[in-house]
Amino acid sequence: MPALQQPLHTGTAPSAPAWPRVLLLVLAVGQVISSLASQAAGTELTTPDRPGEPPIVPISWAFSIWGVIELLSLLYAVWALPDRRPDKRLRSELAVPLSIVFAGFSCWLVAAEVEPVWTTVVVFAVMVAGLLKALQIALRSRAAIAKWPRPARWLIWWTIGIYSGWSTMAIWINLTTSMAASGAPVSGTWGISGQLAVLAGATATAVVIVRWTNGLVPYTLAACWALTTAALGAADAGETLLAAAAAAGLCITAATAVHARRHFRAPAPRP
Template sequence: MVSTAGLGGRTGLVWRVVLVVLALGQVVSPLLVSALGGGAFTTSDRAGEPPIVPAGYAFSIWGLVEVLCLAYAVWALVTRSPGQQLRDRLARPLSVVFAGFTAWLVAAEVEPVWSTVAVFVVMLIGLLTALNIAVRHRAEITGWHRAPRALLWSMLGVYTGWSSVAIWVNLTTALTESGAPIDGPAGVTGQIAILAGATATAVALLWRTSGLLSYGLAVVWALVAVVIATADAQQPVLSVIAAAALLLVAAATTWFRLRRPVVA
C-alpha cells in the first residue's frame, strides 16, 4: 500500500520538474518568437504608445526575471535542504506564472489588444498566491541558507514588482489600441488614473510584504523609466505624477521595512 506521504512527495517532485521545464520555456520562448519574425507588440519604444509606457531600456528586467526563475527552479528541484513541502506548494502557482509568460508572448502575436491583459491577470494572481505563501511562511524561510533565501525573495519580489506595474501599462496599451486617447485632457487624466492604480497596488503589496526590498526596487525601476518616457513625450504633468509615485513607493518601502517584524 502506497503511503500518502509517498504520493505527496512524488506529486511535489513532478511539480518541481514542471517548474524547471517552464522556467526554461521563459528563457527560450522570446528567442523563438523573435526568430519566427514576430514580437512586434512586445518591441519596446513602439510609435504611438501611451507616454506612461516605460522607456525601452526598462524592459531588460525580463532578462533578470528569467535568470532568477530558472536558478530558483533548479535549486528547488535538486536541493535536499529543509523546506521541501513549502517548495512544493510554491511550485504550483509559480508554474502557472511561468506558463503564463509564454502564453503572453503567444497572445501578443495572436490578439495583442485584450488577450495579453487577461493572461497578465492570471500571471499576477499566480504571483500574488506564491508571494502570500512565502510571506505566511517567512519564519520558516528565515531558517534557510542565505543564498536560497535571497534567491526566493529576489525572484518573487522582482517578478511581482515589475508585473504589478506592467499589468497597468498593458491595460493602458489595450485601451489605446481600442481607441482611447493618449493626449489631451482625457488622455492625460486616464493615464494619471492608471499611475494611481499602479501606485496603490505597489503600496498595498509593500504593506503585505513588510517592505520587501526586491519588490520595491523593481517598482522603482519601472517608475524611473516612466518618468523618462513621459519627459521624452513632453508630458510634464505625467512626469510630475510619475515622479511623485516614485517617491511614494520609495518612502513606503523604507517605512514598511523599518516596521517589519522579521528581516527578509
C-alpha cells in the same frame, strides 16, 4: 490472542510530489526559450517605441528587467528541484502558482502577436494572481525560509519579489496600451486624465503590496524601476505632467517601503 499491532506513527509528513517542481523547471526553461524566440523574430512586443503607444509606457531599455526575471526564475527552479533540499513540501507548494506564472509569460508573448488588445491583459491578470499567491505562501513561511541556505533564501525572495514588483506595475501599463489599441486617446484632456488614473492605480497597488510584505526590498526595487522608467518615457514624449505623476508615485512607494521596514524591524515595546 496477541493484540493487534497498531501502525507506528512517526510524525513524518507525507512525501511531497515531485511533479510540481519538475514542471516548474520545464516552464522556467520555456520562459527563456520563448523570450529568445520572440526577440529573434522581432515581434511586435519586442519592438521599442512603437507608434501610438501611451506616453507612460516605460522607456525602451526598461524591459531588460525581463532578462533578470527569467534568469532568477531558472536558477530558483534548478535549486528547488532536488528532493534533498530543505522543505520539499513548501517548495512543491510554491511551484504550483509559480508554474502558472511561468506558463503565463510564454502565453503572453504569443497573445501579444495573435490578439494583443485585451488577451494580454487577461493573461497578465492570471500571472499577477499566481505571483500574489506565491507571495502569500512565502510570507506565511518566512520562518522556514529563514533556515534555508543563504543563496536559496536570496533566490526565492528576489525571484518572487522582482517578478511581482514588475508585473503588478506592468499590468497597469498593459491596460493602457490595450485601451489605446482599442481607440482610446493617448493625448489631450481625456488621454492624459486616463493615464494619470492608471499611474494612481499602479502607485496604490505598489503601496498596498509594500505594506503587506513589510517593505520587501526586491518588490520595492522592481516597482520603483517601473515607475522611474515610466516617468522617463513620459518625459521623453514631452508629457511633463505624466512624468511628474510617475515620479510622485515613485517617491510615495519608496517612502512607504522605508516606513514599513522600520516598523517591521522595530523592537517590541517593553512591558
